[in-house]
Amino acid sequence: MEIVLVVLQAVVVIGAIVLGVRVGGVGLGLWGVVGTLILVFVFRLPPGSPPVDAFFIIIAVITASAAMQAAGGIDYLVSIASKVIQANPKRLTYVAPLVAFVFTLLSGTSNIFFALIPVIYETAYRNGQRPERALAASTVTSALGITSSPVSAAMAAYLVLMDGSGFALPRILAITIPAAIVACLVTSFVQQRIGKELLDDPVFLERVRQGRIEIPAALAEQAAARGLIAGGAASGADASGADASGAATPGADASGAAASGSTRTGKRGSDAAPASTKHIEHAVPPGGATAAWIFLTGTFLVVLLGLFPGLRPAFPTGEDGTLEPLGMSPVIEMIMFSVALAIILVRKVKPAAIVEQSLLKAGFVAAIALFGIAWMADTFISANQETIIDPLGDLIDAVPILLAVALFLVAGLTTSQSATTNTLIPIALAAGLAPGVITAMWPSLVGVWLFPANGSQIAAVETDLTGSTKLTQVPVWHSFTIPMLVSWVTVVVVGLLVQLVV
Template sequence: MVFIELAIVLIAIWLGARLGGIGIGFAGGLGVLILTLFCGIKPGAIPFDVIEIIMAVIAAIAAMQVAGGMDYLVSLAERLLRRHPRYVTLLAPLVTYMMTLLAGTGHTAFSTLPVIAEVAKEQGVRPSRPLSIAVVSSQIAITASPISAAVVFFATLLEPRGVSYLALLAIAIPATMAGIFLAALVTNFLGKELKDDAIYQARLAKGDVILRGANVFVAKPGAKRSVLWFVTGIVAVVLYATFTSESVGLIAHPLLPRNEAIVVFMLTIATLICLTCKVDTGEILSASTFKSGMSACICVMGVAWLGDTFVKAHLTEIQMLAGDTLQTYPWMLALVLFFAATLLYSQAATTKALMPAALLLGVSPLTAIASFAAVSALFVLPTYPTLLAAVEMDDTGSTRIGKYVFNHSFIIPGILAITLSVLFGFLFGGLVL
């Protein structure tokens, strides 16, 4: 019966991947329905704590976008890349990493991908190199962002085990940054040079490759102010989480728990942006970040609910099968998270579904933190929105999906970046904990 139920889970996720986008959330709900009605399994918990954080953060980001703040950040990124175009493969992942680190969502990469592609073409650099590692970087940065739902939820699991929120960030940020940087160095040598690529030469001959040049950026009146407000909100979240941490103890019995505090701070920041930057709140609903963020909420709700339903129903069997293995080979947790993220399609959903079970199995906090970057394996199936956007924006044809599905431009940079991030996680974790 267990294998039938597992097959239902996998088929639901496969169906969602086929539908694409928000469809994976829909299919997750279908999977829960089948498991409950036909298999007699009690439904798991809907991850509303994760969803509310995503919604609040996306609301603030969308307000900032309408105020012109996102365009301002992209202009800064473009200025950096054009100032040092020869190093676009090294700087591009840094740009997407920092934007995701600040925003708590990898969807911010959408706005920078066209700039990365154009700068690479102008320099004769194969665009697949900076684009692939930039997309991967935007995904891995979620596991280091102070306001991402995955990090906040993971921190709540670790604090009772003696690891503070700041300790988690102190390990995750340098580990992921080091892993991505080294992966970028290797990515800089992947594939043929652009001038030697037959597909590029064919497109160039047809006139399908266009150099657009630098964009002239005209900032909206409240653009810089909106960014300042948003950064202020992030600082407030980090400080509050630090002050209420048991290891710091400056606020012993906070009336406002951490999750609710993030929601309150982000909604407050959105209000201040709207008031001080004269934002039309009606435009927020049609902002690209708002749409992608709300889509992510549905995906997390459906898939995490499906995963939690199956895991809780078979937690005893999972403990018996995996407990001894993880105790003997703790690094295998990273492999489990990697393959789960490939199917669950969300860092927050993967963390919510598997990390509590892993810690219950006796996995040490160090192993869990070091393996955390592996929940970012959203690039394996070439259907993730930012991945598809990078393919579409590269008119040279160098960023492509192979006929065997998995042989695409992102697979090697992604596996390399996650592997290195996990290794550095063990290294820095051993120093911090």
């Protein structure tokens, strides 16, 4: 009878996650709370511990991020990333993924990657490169920045779970950042060899014949030699997702990226400008640089205080009154809320404008999803420790790599790194798996790209007018599949090696 009850409870948990994914947005978190309600009122399970610390860390970080966005700080970061990407067109497949990773790491959100999609596509197209290579690799590696960022929502959840394990923020970053960088490079190396060149790609050539896109000027001579165009005429236009002024819109959604990704006809013939001489310019509002540096200073302080616990005030704990440094959860909350206020005061940002920012809305959705799913998971796990969690923990303990597989698959199914973290990491900790091993496998959350259910994937496909970046009728096989698998295997293997020495 007990086994039957556990199975029914598991059905409730899985059903709530599935229904939440179908609804999307805050629906994932709300269904998680409903699942908790059923477990408590129907099955009479004691409610688990709601992830209050993780919830408020996310709220603090997204408030600071939204203040930075309102003050133009995101525009400043995007302008820098855009210049770096466009300055290295020949090494685009290597540069773009690293830039996507670094800027996600710094900002704590992969939303910043939306604004880079048209820049990456435009740079590839103008220089006659297959856009899929850089676009797909960059989309995937942006997710690696989430598990390497001290101010991401997933890191907030992970820090709370790892509290007391002796594995603080610096040791986590010492594993995830080097492993992610190596994964970026290996993914780029493999991706550089994926797909046909544009002039050999039947999909691209068919689109050229249909008049949906033109052969870029960089390929004009080769195309003329093959008889694909007359007299070497080719488009010198950009085919990016930039707006009419040439500026990409940060935080644009998939439809915006597609709408702004139309090909525009520029000069033709022998007087066409070289493709590589045109650049997408991103306008930065006055004070945008200041806002960005205030935010990055706050991020640096978080890392510094995590690296040196002695810099934090210490307070007596327990019956013996032993002094313990202030935990990182309140530290992050205090610093990031202070960062938000500093940006408001220095840049004279109206508080009402912060509430309207896309980053705040996205972060709020992430916080609700984390809260609901984590609360439900903790309720189920705490009540079934002996029946299911201990045996499952023994299995993970016997075959540790199963944790990486579980993280990868659940992240793909829920499309939420934070919810996946709160669902599976407690099981790994209960199994007695070493914190270093768990941390090395944690970036398996890159499995969030398993299904094409994310805005970044859809935006990349819609922006790429050459047709090289694509989805297929098989949900798990698309342009992002190979770079995702390469990144996953590489980041876990390197992480397991790095954790041996940190």
